[in-house]
Amino acid sequence: MNILIVLIPVSICLGAAGLIACLWTLRSGQYEDLEGDAARILLEDDMWVEGEEG
Amino acid sequence: MTVAACTGCIALAPSVETARRGVPDTEAAVYLALPQIRCAACIAGVEGVLAKLPSVKAARVNLSAKRVRLVLAPGCDVSTALQALNDAGFDAHELDATALRPANDDAGRHLLARAAVAGFAMMNVMAISVAVWSGAGDVTRVMFHWVSAAIALPALAFSAVPFFASAWGALRAGRVNMDVPIALAILLAAATSLYETFAARGAHTWFDAALSLTFFLLVGRYLEHRARATARSAAAELTALELPRATRLTATGRETVDVAVLMPDDRIALAAGARAPVDGIAETAAMVDRSALTGEADPVALAAGDLVCAGEVILGAPLTLRATHRAEDSTLRRLAALVEVAETGKHRYSGIADRAARLYAPVVHGLAAVAFAVWWALTGDLHHAIAVATATLIITCPCALALAIPAVTAAMTGRLFRAGVLLKSPTALERLADIDTVVFDKTGTLTEGVAVLPALDPDAASVALSLAQASHHPASRALAASLAVQAPADLRDVVEVAGKGVTALWNGEPVGLVRGEDGPELHLPDRCIPLPLTETPRPGTAALIAALRAGGWQVAMVTGDTSARASALAAKLGIDQIHAGVLPHEKVDLVRGMSEQGRRVLMVGDGLNDTAALAAAHASLAPGSALDAARVASDGVILGGTLGTVAQTLSLARRARSRIKQNLALAAAYNCVAIPVAVMGFATPLMAAAVMSSSSILVVLNALRR
Numbered sequence: 001m002n003i004l005i006v007l008i009p010v011s012i013c014l015g016a017a018g019l020i021a022c023l024w025t026l027r028s029g030q031y032e033d034l035e036g037d038a039a040r041i042l043l044e045d046d047m048w049v050e051g052e053e054g
Numbered sequence: 055m056t057v058a059a060c061t062g063c064i065a066l067a068p069s070v071e072t073a074r075r076g077v078p079d080t081e082a083a084v085y086l087a088l089p090q091i092r093c094a095a096c097i098a099g100v101e102g103v104l105a106k107l108p109s110v111k112a113a114r115v116n117l118s119a120k121r122v123r124l125v126l127a128p129g130c131d132v133s134t135a136l137q138a139l140n141d142a143g144f145d146a147h148e149l150d151a152t153a154l155r156p157a158n159d160d161a162g163r164h165l166l167a168r169a170a171v172a173g174f175a176m177m178n179v180m181a182i183s184v185a186v187w188s189g190a191g192d193v194t195r196v197m198f199h200w201v202s203a204a205i206a207l208p209a210l211a212f213s214a215v216p217f218f219a220s221a222w223g224a225l226r227a228g229r230v231n232m233d234v235p236i237a238l239a240i241l242l243a244a245a246t247s248l249y250e251t252f253a254a255r256g257a258h259t260w261f262d263a264a265l266s267l268t269f270f271l272l273v274g275r276y277l278e279h280r281a282r283a284t285a286r287s288a289a290a291e292l293t294a295l296e297l298p299r300a301t302r303l304t305a306t307g308r309e310t311v312d313v314a315v316l317m318p319d320d321r322i323a324l325a326a327g328a329r330a331p332v333d334g335i336a337e338t339a340a341m342v343d344r345s346a347l348t349g350e351a352d353p354v355a356l357a358a359g360d361l362v363c364a365g366e367v368i369l370g371a372p373l374t375l376r377a378t379h380r381a382e383d384s385t386l387r388r389l390a391a392l393v394e395v396a397e398t399g400k401h402r403y404s405g406i407a408d409r410a411a412r413l414y415a416p417v418v419h420g421l422a423a424v425a426f427a428v429w430w431a432l433t434g435d436l437h438h439a440i441a442v443a444t445a446t447l448i449i450t451c452p453c454a455l456a457l458a459i460p461a462v463t464a465a466m467t468g469r470l471f472r473a474g475v476l477l478k479s480p481t482a483l484e485r486l487a488d489i490d491t492v493v494f495d496k497t498g499t500l501t502e503g504v505a506v507l508p509a510l511d512p513d514a515a516s517v518a519l520s521l522a523q524a525s526h527h528p529a530s531r532a533l534a535a536s537l538a539v540q541a542p543a544d545l546r547d548v549v550e551v552a553g554k555g556v557t558a559l560w561n562g563e564p565v566g567l568v569r570g571e572d573g574p575e576l577h578l579p580d581r582c583i584p585l586p587l588t589e590t591p592r593p594g595t596a597a598l599i600a601a602l603r604a605g606g607w608q609v610a611m612v613t614g615d616t617s618a619r620a621s622a623l624a625a626k627l628g629i630d631q632i633h634a635g636v637l638p639h640e641k642v643d644l645v646r647g648m649s650e651q652g653r654r655v656l657m658v659g660d661g662l663n664d665t666a667a668l669a670a671a672h673a674s675l676a677p678g679s680a681l682d683a684a685r686v687a688s689d690g691v692i693l694g695g696t697l698g699t700v701a702q703t704l705s706l707a708r709r710a711r712s713r714i715k716q717n718l719a720l721a722a723a724y725n726c727v728a729i730p731v732a733v734m735g736f737a738t739p740l741m742a743a744a745v746m747s748s749s750s751i752l753v754v755l756n757a758l759r760r
Contacts, residue, residue, distance in 0.1 A: 040094065
């Protein structure tokens with residue numbers, strides 16, 4: 001049963017990592033255009049970034 | 055659930071990075087509405103067109119909102135971008151950025167963050183609960199309770215704040231709302247569980263129940279928030295669409311400028327039926343319609359020098375307005391606020407649900423108290439009595455009932471918005487569901503006018519242009535567009551009579567652009583020149599009429615035009631009920647007459663002569679090209695060049711009504727079954743939380759399904 005002392009914190013930490021990742025996606029505005037993001041994977045590279053970098 | 059969402063989101067991250075780089079947040083941005091974009095090819099097309107323009111520094115399409123956000127090079131105008139998009143076949147309209155207040159959905163994001171924390175804590179506590187319920191003993195069991203408490207209490211303290219805040223607000227005001235039983239149940243479950251943890255007697259704890267209740271309610275709350283946000287953004291989009299431009303009179307002539315740059319003392323030309331963009335002073339006597347601001351239907355007569363408020367519609371004669379305030383200070387912002395209030399307003403059905411919830415709240419608490427007292431008296435087991443009372447509180451909470459309507463409204467308003475129909479009246483969806491007859495205006499609604507001009511001498515052409523510019527009638531607009539190269543003549547006392555035409559004085563003699571036997575006629579002091587117009591039906595109109603008739607709706611056409619022209623068009627489109635040669639006030643009588651026969655009429659019209667009929671009909675829609683006055687009077691605006699969405703709107707409204715009824719029945723049935731089970735002590739708080747949330751989620755899913 002002593003293994004629980006390791007397992008419980010590990011499982012909580014893994015869950016917390018997921019939670020933090022989810023809060024980050026919220027903060028960085030990744031849910032603002034879900035339809036557009038779904039469509040954009042079909043496109044070639046983003047033209048505006050190319051313009052700025054090239 | 056949390057983890058699955060996150061892996062998906064991490065994959066999406068690069069596109070957000072490009073969005074950040076693509077459109078810097080710091081610079082002033084311009085928004086264009088693109089009602090017709092649907093797919094990846096449209097995104098590529100729009101961004102490709104804009105990338106070629108030197109005046110555009112950056113652009114990013116938002117497909118969900120059907121918008122593109124532009125950053126312009128310094129000193130550049132948005133008109134080239136609009137022109138380029140329209141040339142490429144994308145229907146683009148400029149939006150008023152100040153009215154949009156884009157993407158600032160902090161409340162929604164906070165709710166999601168709270169739901170994420172509750173969901174995370176719920177999963178962990180439930181994993182531990184599995185061990186407890188499957189029989190962990192003694193020390194291990196006590197340790198598990200402590201771990202659960204350590205996770206659950208901070209998570210509840212953060213996640214359940216919306217319920218506590220709302221319940222406290224209601225209690226302080228001496229009311230009881232739906233959040234009171236919820237907050238009470240969460241507190242009771244947490245407090246008894248904490249007591250059991252300290253006492254370490256090995257009795258059950260309910261941290262899992264409190265957390266899952268919080269989590270599923272937050273998900274429901276978030277969906278409800280989305281419903282209201284969708285309605286609000288439709289309202290914002292309408293306001294943003296309506297007033298981005300004004301016609302300013304300068305020493306050299308007319309120029310079209312952004313409403314935002316109008317300064318006090320600018321002179322602004324307003325055609326009959328146009329809306330004042332800023333507060334100002336009328337330079338001539340005029341009639342104005344204040345109904346949008348005051349709800350007062352009768353027109354108000356103004357003398358020269360009287361104050362005109364932004365948002366008032368000019369009737370009768372065209373007017374020159376001298377601005378007294380800038381747009382952002384004008385009363386229009388108050389109007390926008392009013393629209394927003396109306397949008398978030400309650401439904402007829404919502405009213406029923408609210409009343410039910412209010413009657414129901416004392417019942418919830420009463421039942422829980424009775425269950426607690428009876429179980430304590432009968433068994434003497436305080437812990438069990440509290441568990442039954444908590445389960446009763448949770449199970450009887452009328453959350454599904456409260457979600458039944460907003461969930462449907464959200465789904466349907468969003469679907470209509472995607473189809474290009476913006477509803478602005480909160481009850482519009484319900485009234486659209488009642489419709490059995492659709493009445494279309496002809497000119498400007500079913501058809502688009504194209505002017506075929508005879509050769510005109512310069513005097514006639516310049517008088518015709520000035521008269522046409524004074525009106526927003528589709529025929530006038532078509533004439534003005536084809537005469538735009540001429541210099542306008544100097545006219546006085548311009549008056550527009552709805553359904554008749556425009557008259558004025560030119561060099562002291564009467565001239566007019568009036569409705570003749572065979573289309574518009576130009577009356578000059580010495581002669582009369584017919585200006586024939588050919589009319590082409592809008593694309594998709596015949597298919598729309600066929601779809602409406604197939605769906606069981608009656609279709610009628612009403613027009614001020616001659617019956618020969620009307621019948622020719624009606625035959626082409628397949629309309630059998632024609633009312634030709636109808637004057638504006640007769641249009642109203644016609645619509646009223648139909649209502650008195652028990653028919654529920656949807657009026658679709660765009661002009662000054664339709665406004666009264668639009669207001670009188672059971673429900674009304676105006677095309678996006680319609681006059682401001684018509685858009686104010688109607689319940690919704692159809693964006694995009696076609697009318698094809700009318701049939702879709704009507705069938706969606708019917709579906710919304712049946713979904714609302716299903717949802718109310720579902721919620722009522724759930725309560726009938728669940729309450730006896732809870733009171734009789736067959737449900738643990740965890741089961742209660744699961745059952746209650748599943749009924750809420752079921753209601754939401756029923757609203758969202760196709």
